[in-house]
Amino acid sequence: MSLDKDAVARIARLARLKVPDEELAPLAGELSGILAWIEQLNEVDTKNVEPMSSVSDVTLPQREDKVTDGGIAEKILANAPGGAVYIEQTDKNAGGFFTVPKVVE
Amino acid sequence: MAALTDLTLTALKAALDKKEASAVEVAEAHLKKLDEHRALNAFITETPERAREMAKASDARRAKGEAALLEGVPLAIKDLFCTEGVQTTAGSHILEGFVPQYESTVTANLWKAGAVMVGKTNLDEFAMGSSNMTSYFGGVENPWKKRGDNRKLVPGGSSGGSAAVVAAYMVPGSTGTDTGGSIRQPAAFCGIVGLKPTYGRCSRWGVVAFASSLDQPGPFARTVEDSALLLQGMAGHDPKDSTSAPLAVPDFAAAARNTDIKGLKVGIPREYRVEGTAAEIVALWDKGIEMLRAAGAVPVEVSLPHTKYALPAYYIVAPAECSSNLARYDGVRFGLRVPGKDLIEMYQNTRGAGFGKEVRRRIMIGTYVLSAGYYDAYYKKAQQIRALIARDFKQAFEKCDVLLTPTAPTAAFAAGEKMDDPVTMYLNDMFTIPASMAGLPGISVPAGVDKDGLPLGLQIIGRSFDEETMLRAAAALEKAAAFTLRPTGY
Numbered sequence: 001m002s003l004d005k006d007a008v009a010r011i012a013r014l015a016r017l018k019v020p021d022e023e024l025a026p027l028a029g030e031l032s033g034i035l036a037w038i039e040q041l042n043e044v045d046t047k048n049v050e051p052m053s054s055v056s057d058v059t060l061p062q063r064e065d066k067v068t069d070g071g072i073a074e075k076i077l078a079n080a081p082g083g084a085v086y087i088e089q090t091d092k093n094a095g096g097f098f099t100v101p102k103v104v105e
Numbered sequence: 106m107a108a109l110t111d112l113t114l115t116a117l118k119a120a121l122d123k124k125e126a127s128a129v130e131v132a133e134a135h136l137k138k139l140d141e142h143r144a145l146n147a148f149i150t151e152t153p154e155r156a157r158e159m160a161k162a163s164d165a166r167r168a169k170g171e172a173a174l175l176e177g178v179p180l181a182i183k184d185l186f187c188t189e190g191v192q193t194t195a196g197s198h199i200l201e202g203f204v205p206q207y208e209s210t211v212t213a214n215l216w217k218a219g220a221v222m223v224g225k226t227n228l229d230e231f232a233m234g235s236s237n238m239t240s241y242f243g244g245v246e247n248p249w250k251k252r253g254d255n256r257k258l259v260p261g262g263s264s265g266g267s268a269a270v271v272a273a274y275m276v277p278g279s280t281g282t283d284t285g286g287s288i289r290q291p292a293a294f295c296g297i298v299g300l301k302p303t304y305g306r307c308s309r310w311g312v313v314a315f316a317s318s319l320d321q322p323g324p325f326a327r328t329v330e331d332s333a334l335l336l337q338g339m340a341g342h343d344p345k346d347s348t349s350a351p352l353a354v355p356d357f358a359a360a361a362r363n364t365d366i367k368g369l370k371v372g373i374p375r376e377y378r379v380e381g382t383a384a385e386i387v388a389l390w391d392k393g394i395e396m397l398r399a400a401g402a403v404p405v406e407v408s409l410p411h412t413k414y415a416l417p418a419y420y421i422v423a424p425a426e427c428s429s430n431l432a433r434y435d436g437v438r439f440g441l442r443v444p445g446k447d448l449i450e451m452y453q454n455t456r457g458a459g460f461g462k463e464v465r466r467r468i469m470i471g472t473y474v475l476s477a478g479y480y481d482a483y484y485k486k487a488q489q490i491r492a493l494i495a496r497d498f499k500q501a502f503e504k505c506d507v508l509l510t511p512t513a514p515t516a517a518f519a520a521g522e523k524m525d526d527p528v529t530m531y532l533n534d535m536f537t538i539p540a541s542m543a544g545l546p547g548i549s550v551p552a553g554v555d556k557d558g559l560p561l562g563l564q565i566i567g568r569s570f571d572e573e574t575m576l577r578a579a580a581a582l583e584k585a586a587a588f589t590l591r592p593t594g595y
Contacts, residue, residue, distance in 0.1 A: 008469070015428060015472040016435070016449070017465055018457030027466070028528055034470060037528050038417045041486055044493070051488030052495060054318055055304050055544025055569075062346050075206035081442035097439055103448050 002032045114178060114277035114331035115358070121167070121177040121197040125161040128167070128177030132160035132221055134155035135179045138275040139223060142595070145246045147266040147271060149184045150192050159221040161469035164218065175338045176219030181279040183234055183269045185324070186212050186363060191222075195313040196230040196240040196263075197442045199434045199459025209311025210343045211280065211322045211379045214245045220393050226266030230461045231431065232287055232315045234508040235533040237265030238520060239463045243361065245427060246516050248273040248592040249558035258517040258559075261291030261533075264325070268295040271325045278326040278335045280311060284319045285419055286537030289549040292325060293512035293562025296551045297581075299325050300332045301537075304572045305350035307336075316426035317348075319419075319541050322394040329550060329580045333357035336572070352570065360573035364581040367401035372505030376412035377536060382514045390511050393552055393563045396585035397509065397546065398577070405507070407501040415539040418494070420531060421474050422486035422542070427464075429470025434459060454522040461534075466527065481539035495543040507578045510536050512549040512562035540566045548579045552586040560590070 003011075005024040008031060012019040019027065074092040077084035082099035086092055109131050112120060121424045136153050141425050156179065163177040185430025187193050187205035194200045208216070216222070229239040234260040237245040246259040248269055260269040264281030273277050281288040283301035301324045307322040314320060324335035343349040373394060378387065394404050431555035436442035436455030442452035460468065474483035501508065513533055523530045540547045546569075548561040563582060567575025 002544055003473075010474070011469050011473050013453075014455055015468050016432075017460070017468060018450075018453040019465070024545035027469070028464060029556060030575055033465075034420065034527060035473075037419060039481070041417055041421075041490055042577065044411065044490055046486060046489035046493070049489040049492050051485050052492035053410060053488060054348065055495065056348055056350065061344075062352075063344065070324055072206075076438075079203055079205050081438075081440060089400070097132040100437055101444065101451055 003028050003035065106550065110138050110275065111276050113212060113328050113330070114326055114334060117277050118175065118178060119313070128160040128163035128528050129157065131154045131177055132179055132223070135152070135223055136277055142273050142275055145248060145269050147200050147227055147245050147269040147275070148224040148421065149194055149196070149227050149242050152222055154192055155191065156221050156223045159216070163219050163221060163310050164446035173217065173219035175215065175334070176365040177221060178219070178278065179221045179223050179276050180215060181226045181267055181276045182212055182222055183228055183264050183267045183281050184280070185228060185282055185313045186280060187313070188225065191224065193313070195232070195244070196228040196242060197459065197461070198241045199463070201241070202439065207311060210308035210345060211312065211339045212237055214341060215338050220338065224539065226270060226279060228266055229263035230286055231313065231427070232263040232282055232462050232465055233427070233463050234262040235286070235290055235530055236523065237262040238524065241333070241460055241461060243268050244520055247260070249296060249517060249559055250593070250594045253552060253557060254557070257520045259294065259520050261272050261294035261517065263287040268292055268299065270498065271297050271327060272592060274591070278331055280322060280339065281325055281415060282322050284316050284423060285541050286455065287327065288559055289537045289547055289562070289564055290513045290533060292470070292549040292594060293516040293551070293560070296560030296588065296592070297325055297327050298329055298332045298548065298550055299323070300336055300548045301541070301546060302336060302340065302572055303546045305348050306344040306570070306572070308349045309343070314421040314430040317430060319423060329548070329576060329583045330358055330361040332548065333361035333576050350563055351568065355573055357576060359573060361576040361580045363577050366578055368400060369402045369406050369507065370505040371397050371402045371577060372407035372501050373404055374407050374409045374412065374508060374510060377510045381532065382511060383516070383555070384496070386511045386561055387581040389561050390555045390563065393509055393582060393586070395420050397582060400581045400585055402578070402581070405505050407504055409497040409501055409539065410488050411490065411497050412539055412553070413415065414490050415494050415542050416535055417526055418487040418490040419538045419542060420470070421483050421489065424467040424471035425475050425484050428468045428475065431464070431468055463527070463569070479480070491542050494539055498543045498545060501511045506565040506574055510564045510566065512536060512564040516555045516557070516559035516561055524579040527539055536564060546572045547567055548573050548575055550579050550582050550586065551588040552582065553588065554590065560588070
């Protein structure tokens, strides 16, 4: 499978990656190279082979349905890139928000 | 007594236990080494103050008679493990300045066992790479050099910093993570021991995720017994990681002290004799077979027919999981934010500027193979191949107890080599990826040097959750190979 510049631009948009125009062509070459190399998997007959999604054969454990944490808003907001906003300045573990650019006029 | 920094982890623990040195003295001796060898660029963040505090607390516990398994032992931590209050970058610009508010389970286990953190080590960005050249913080230098050649060599990757600091005697042990070979390959390049446990042996909670069905933390050390002891401190069931195995932690160090392999069946997979492997590595592999035979083991030829498909299948599975895991870096809740005219553009700008070339490449491959219409052709196909690879190993282990293979197809290469074509770099992991795909434990043991004097490693692969037999074989190999060289100047 060979990818062209447009296909790479489409994948980049799906992945939410800004890729400068001049990088699209070299990327198309690299990605096509990787995909061509991967094509060799088609030599293998996998009819009736159950796909393996996990190496552990145990069923995923379920925990008791109860609250195990909370009240750590300040910790959760500690690395907020736009800074955190609190409703109550006196109680930083009760509320608080991440900030993002304005999206509605 | 030898210098504190020359001791193995086991010997250092004994010296501390006999009160021949305090944890504070041990920490200071190693911090001095960090100062001396800073040019290797092996650390992203050094934590001398934290080390001194932890060492003091360790001495206080010992004075009260509360010494734990790794009491007072200084360790370096791959900068992929979240450490509370200490910057954790994953080698990426997008996480520069990120200060976790919680501690990963593996590091928490180590601190509970009394270990002391000296710093966070450099790595390929998000653990994606085999040379440490993809780190945003610059490549790490391998302490080893070719004889009569002053060029800088790579330490391997992705856990290159963690391997280099142990090889350079800056610490007796460190942590790494292994997705497709990221512990074993750098261990081979740096002439030390690197152990990838069975998937599920160590908790992944608090480890920055790359490919969740493959990622597994493990130790680096200079001896097999040291790596076993460290694994003992790291491992254990963790309810916070749903894939963590609910098993008790065996006495791994005791298993590594037993070098009796009489009658042990050592499988030699014929498909690992492939073109592109350095002749000296093939010769070393043959020598390793003879060493184990001389020690009483029985080599048996086995077949792993789908070996050659492990690497391309991995380059579907790992990028697919990476594209999904790395979707969280959007500039909203943590990490870098690059503004844009709207939300979508902010995401795109942030991720475009925050991720390096190799990470972007893998996210795009992953996005493509998971996209509508291609899922069956790529991801499902790769998962089916993965099932066949796991079945190969299962059948081989009906005929043998462990497998012996080379760790990497070459010795350490120069910085900047193999960068032209991504697939050339990927081939570095051809011997380590199959076991990763099957979730099996593997350990690299330094077993010789090439004509340039560079270390070479051999890999022992064990059955699922049978690290003990693997360690016994590795210890026997270590004893027979008697690798005692160290890099000049370290």
